[in-house]
Amino acid sequence: MDLLxxxxxxxxxxxxxxxxxxxxxxxxxxxxxxxLRDALNGAYRxxxxxxxxxxxxRATDETVPLEKSAGRPNxxxxxxxxxxxxxxxDSQFAPSRSLGASIDLGVPIYSGGAVKNSIKAxxxxxxxxxxxxRGTESSIFTQAVAAYMDVIRGEALVQLSANQVDxxxxxxxxxxxxxxxxxxxxxxxxxxxxxxxxxxxxLRSAQxxxxxxxxxxxxxxxxxxxxxQPPPPLPGLPASAAEAVATALDNNPDxxxxxxxxxxxxxxxxxxxxxxxxxxxxxxxxxYSNYLGSLDGPAxxxxxxxxxxxxxxxxxxxxxxxxxxxxxxxxxxAQARSAAAQENVIAAERDVIAxxxxxYSSWQAAxxxxxxxxxxxxxxxxSLEGVRAESTVGNRTILDILDxxxxxxxxxxxxxxxxxxxxxxxxxxxxxxGKAEARDLGLDDDxxxxxxxxxxxxxxxxxxxxxxxxxxxxxxxxxxxxPAPGADIPVNDDSTPGSGVY
Numbered sequence: 001m002d003l004l005x006x007x008x009x010x011x012x013x014x015x016x017x018x019x020x021x022x023x024x025x026x027x028x029x030x031x032x033x034x035x036l037r038d039a040l041n042g043a044y045r046x047x048x049x050x051x052x053x054x055x056x057x058r059a060t061d062e063t064v065p066l067e068k069s070a071g072r073p074n075x076x077x078x079x080x081x082x083x084x085x086x087x088x089x090d091s092q093f094a095p096s097r098s099l100g101a102s103i104d105l106g107v108p109i110y111s112g113g114a115v116k117n118s119i120k121a122x123x124x125x126x127x128x129x130x131x132x133x134r135g136t137e138s139s140i141f142t143q144a145v146a147a148y149m150d151v152i153r154g155e156a157l158v159q160l161s162a163n164q165v166d167x168x169x170x171x172x173x174x175x176x177x178x179x180x181x182x183x184x185x186x187x188x189x190x191x192x193x194x195x196x197x198x199x200x201x202x203l204r205s206a207q208x209x210x211x212x213x214x215x216x217x218x219x220x221x222x223x224x225x226x227x228x229q230p231p232p233p234l235p236g237l238p239a240s241a242a243e244a245v246a247t248a249l250d251n252n253p254d255x256x257x258x259x260x261x262x263x264x265x266x267x268x269x270x271x272x273x274x275x276x277x278x279x280x281x282x283x284x285x286x287x288y289s290n291y292l293g294s295l296d297g298p299a300x301x302x303x304x305x306x307x308x309x310x311x312x313x314x315x316x317x318x319x320x321x322x323x324x325x326x327x328x329x330x331x332x333x334a335q336a337r338s339a340a341a342q343e344n345v346i347a348a349e350r351d352v353i354a355x356x357x358x359x360y361s362s363w364q365a366a367x368x369x370x371x372x373x374x375x376x377x378x379x380x381x382x383s384l385e386g387v388r389a390e391s392t393v394g395n396r397t398i399l400d401i402l403d404x405x406x407x408x409x410x411x412x413x414x415x416x417x418x419x420x421x422x423x424x425x426x427x428x429x430x431x432x433x434g435k436a437e438a439r440d441l442g443l444d445d446d447x448x449x450x451x452x453x454x455x456x457x458x459x460x461x462x463x464x465x466x467x468x469x470x471x472x473x474x475x476x477x478x479x480x481x482x483p484a485p486g487a488d489i490p491v492n493d494d495s496t497p498g499s500g501v502y
Contacts, residue, residue: 036231037150040491041446042221043144044137044438048476053136054443054450055472061456063122070108071115072463077103093444096294104285112277113270117237121267128260130452134253138431140220145427147217153420154210155489157413161203164409168196171405175398188398195402207487214485220476227490234426236435241360244433248356249349250436258341258348265338272334276320283314352432359429366422373415380408383438 044050080100087094108115175192178184238244249255251491290307322329384404390396430436438449 004057004370009250034226034340035229035435036145037441037443038218039144039148039221039223039228040141040438040441041225041443043140044449045444045447046222046475046477047140047220050136051475053133054452057129057133057452058455060126061452061459062458064119064126064460065462066460067115067118067122068461070118073105073107075103075105077101094295095291098289098291098294099287100287102285104283106281106283108279108281110278110280112274112279112465114274117267117270117274121264121271124260124264124267126456128257128264128454131253131257131260133452134434134437135257138253138434138436141436141441142424142428142431143220145231146424147213147220148225148228148231149420151210151217152228152230153205153416154213155228156416157206158203158210158487160409160412160416161199161206164199164405165196165203166351167405168192168199168402171194171202171398171401184398191399191402195406199466210487211485218479218482218485222479224482224485231423234423234430236430236440237363237426238360238429238433239355244356244360244429245353247433247435248352252352254435255345258345262338262341262345263403265334265341268334269331270336270357272330275323275330278320279318280315282313282315284311286311288416307405355432356429359425360434362425363422363429365419366425369418370415370422373411373418377408377415380404426499 053212078101082098083102084094086097086098157193164434172189172192172195175184175189179189214225217223238247287310288307295304295306384401384407385394387400387404391398391401427436430440438444443449
């Protein structure tokens with residue numbers, strides 16, 4: 001009997017040591033050098049949602065030259081050729097054909113402030129759009145971090161589940177051996193087999209979850225998750241929720257965008273009110289006509305001029321007298337929309353405060369769970385050793401051993417999940433504070449960053465009607481050629497956790 005027990009313990013020892021290694025490293029260190037920075041770079045430079053948001057912002061930039069065009073000179077030319085197929089019976093000296101051309105130039109002088117305020121509103125909405133782009137960037141980064149950590153967690157949980165299957169396989173074999181010599185009952189064997197079957201099911205579930213996490217990683221970053229390293233510590237986390245809220249109220253991009261839109265809506269009120277005011281413009285034009293020799297003179301042999309040129313210039317003043325209440329309705333509508341925009345600022349502020357406080361609480365809670373779970377793992381490991389020792393003298397049953405093993409596995413899984421949750425919550429907190437953008441993460445070290453101001457400065461003062469940009473080319477990458485991920489775990493001979501850096 002003693003020899004059999006020693007044999008069982010010898011079989012279990014390497015598996016228990018492997019489990020302890022998982023508890024110590026919880027987030028396993030792979031061999032290659034794929035870091036969180038690689039994932040963020042992939043998302044920043046190839047994610048289609050972010051590329052789409054940048055293109056949409058470029059479209060918003062064009063609203064400024066569009067509004068400016070209403071205050072700039074405009075010229076129109078026309079050419080007309082006419083064949084007089086049949087003249088009226090009383091027509092004398094009527095030509096058979098004519099060619100005419102005209103050109104008109106108008107310059108708006110005063111529009112009641114509509115153009116000026118429309119331009120200011122457009123410029124303010126460009127700033128709001130740039131803030132929205134920052135928010136989209138932070139959102140994509142948050143998704144990338146969550147996907148990255150989900151893969152690491154999934155790999156750790158698969159390793160834990162696989163290790164548990166190995167442990168329970170040895171347990172089941174050992175229980176069968178002891179049943180053969182009459183030391184245990186068939187019930188003990190059935191309990192061991194049942195736990196092994198459950199563990200095998202848990203392993204399949206963990207593998208499926210890992211594949212799902214890897215697919216999500218590919219979707220967000222455009223890359224296959226090859227040997228992800230543990231992430232680096234998050235920089236700039238606040239010391240208190242109050243500090244986080246104060247930073248977010250100044251830097252959160254969603255809140256900044258709401259404020260800019262509220263400012264733009266105030267200009268819209270003045271634009272609508274300008275419909276009541278006079279409009280002044282100066283104009284000039286020239287008309288040329290030519291009858292192409294088809295105009296007959298008043299008598300045979302008498303010639304008449306076949307062409308003529310006229311030039312006009314003047315000032316036009318348009319004074320609205322009555323428009324059926326349209327300007328007043330437009331202004332009241334703009335006032336109501338401005339009121340809605342100002343209320344949206346308060347709503348955005350509430351959302352930001354709630355997000356920051358919630359993320360801070362989740363981050364703190366996850367850190368506390370990590371501390372308590374590490375204690376639980378040590379206690380559960382000690383308990384398992386004790387239960388195994390007591391079972392050798394008949395004070396513990398096989399079910400007690402299985403329960404102790406399950407408690408240890410659950411504690412290790414909880415530690416893996418808590419570490420993932422703490423990191424994601426910490427990054428979400430930085431994003432809500434407006435501190436999780438490309439420059440904050442040092443991605444400018446890997447190449448120039450996208451600056452929406454460059455395109456705005458390029459287009460805001462353009463005049464020429466025939467200037468256009470090249471046809472758009474897709475910037476994001478497809479993932480159809482990335483092989484479908486499996487649930488295999490990268491092999492790493494070095495048990496020391498990696499030290500990924502941004």
